[in-house]
Amino acid sequence: MSRRPKIYYSDSQKALMWKCWQRGESLHKIARLFDRHHSSVRRILAETGGIRPVSRCRAERVLTLAGHEEISRGLMAGQSIRAVASCLNRAPSTISREVRRYGGKNSYRAGRADQRAWDCARRSKASKLTRHRVLARLVAAKLQQQWAPEQIAGWLKRTYPGNEALRLGDLRHVRSMGFRCLVGCIFQEVSGFDSWRRASCHWSCGCPR
Template sequence: MKFRTRTFYTEKQKSEMWDRWQRGESLSSISRRFDRASSSIFPHLAVTGGIRPPERTRSGRVLSLAEREEISRGLAASRSLRSIARDLSRSSSTISREVRRNGGRKAYRAALSDQHAWDCARRPKACKLSFNEALCCLIARKLRLKWSPKQIEGWLMRRPHRVPLPNRAVALLKELPRISGTSSLLYPSVRSLKKPISENKLEAQRMVNQINGQRSDLETRDILADAVGWQSL
């Protein structure tokens, strides 16, 4: 038996699939256009329930290709990250993260970095209803009462609700009294107990722990910040 090689459809071909599907053509008709079996067309249409997904757009907050080109030229000219950030009206930490996650100063390439950012933005994200049974039941109850999805959305936006915390965040919150004692701060400064420790000190201690292969209570800061948005530990 002869098997066909797997076909990877381009964005233009996928767009044509959706155009033909919205015009009412059958799967067999669409598959004949691409000289493929209808079974290879069906997964692309079924993944969104037969509804055409919205066209992807780039957020105005992220770095553009032109900005990445400026970063690449600045690195080639041995400019500092701060001066590059100043020219682009961006934070120096934004430029630092961009360069670090894409190979560093010597290996940074604007086009590859831009494509990598575009591909990473498509990572699958879990639906809130898939892990929040209470919210799912609440929405189902409103649908049984003939509420429209728009009405439910507006009602949820105005209604105060509780968001469950991860188990590790709950365990750390229970251990906070042991870590901080009677202080109102988890990590007070050495010079003043009324002020939190500096970011540089936290980062330096975290690097020392990584080198020594140790785990410390400093990791609680990142976990709690991700879980509850606690910024002033």
């Protein structure tokens, strides 16, 4: 039996996926809308811990597409970096770094620079739970006892008052860990096969085997 080609869901398809998930529909039912296996849908939902991600927006301090276009026009007109920076009310060093980062004076293009800046802002960052295995195991043990992320954060502060390493900042990572453990437990109950749970929990979030 030949394997299906990998699918890349569009933003509209992901929006429909999240809408169905928030209505309480099962992974299998959502997957049938796209004629795919439920694991394909589970992968999308698990990326943010089963919580619908917030729509992305630019920070006020970063350059917009209009700003990139102004830089491109200024360079094409032969203006200096300082003159371009003055038009944008930015520091010359900021514009200089921007130009060097995205092709230099001769190859800078506004559309390409704007897209690369947008993509780089979305780069993956290692969570604290990934970097600190002791913290991950403590959190995983409490999740198995069905503690809420807020309860775990408070317990860590009281139990380890002088240890800043054992602190939870962004609780989304804890919710994501809890979602992966929950999916693994459901898979184990349905299929009677627990290797998926052991592998995903142990290597992804530090749950004890």
